[in-house]
Amino acid sequence: MQISQTAFLLYLLIFLLIGGAFGAWFTRLLMRYPFGRNPLTGKYSYVGKKAVVVAKKPGILRVAINSQVWNAECSDMGNISVGDTVMVMDMENLTLKVEKRKYPENTS
Numbered sequence: 804m805q806i807s808q809t810a811f812l813l814y815l816l817i818f819l820l821i822g823g824a825f826g827a828w829f830t831r832l833l834m835r836y837p838f839g840r841n842p843l844t845g846k847y848s849y850v851g852k853k854a855v856v857v858a859k860k861p862g863i864l865r866v867a868i869n870s871q872v873w874n875a876e877c878s879d880m881g882n883i884s885v886g887d888t889v890m891v892m893d894m895e896n897l898t899l900k901v902e903k904r905k906y907p908e909n910t911s
Contacts, residue, residue, distance in 0.1 A: 846894040854901060856887045864889075866899060875899040 835845055857872060858865035864875040876898055877883055889901040
């Protein structure tokens with residue numbers, strides 16, 4: 804059985820489009836849920852990271868993490884001041900949920 808050149812090019816184009824779409828989807832999946840590492844993207848990429856309090860207003864904190872400033876909430880607001888290091892526990896509606904932790908001064 805012989806196939807025409809036009810049909811071959813059409814099949815090749817369809818194969819490349821489907822393969823490219825699958826490759827892009829698979830790459831996105833690996834970036835979001837890498838094997839054995841923390842997620843690189845999405846809301847869970849911030850959970851467990853340290854942040855520094857840069858501003859404190861009644862009921863809300865502003866924290867810096869990965870050179871970005873986010874709104875944050877903490878259950879123990881009275882015990883946190885500007886300059887403290889906090890840990891991100893969760894994210895809800897673009898607001899980080901943080902807790903104050905004690906970290907050693909030299910973490911080399």
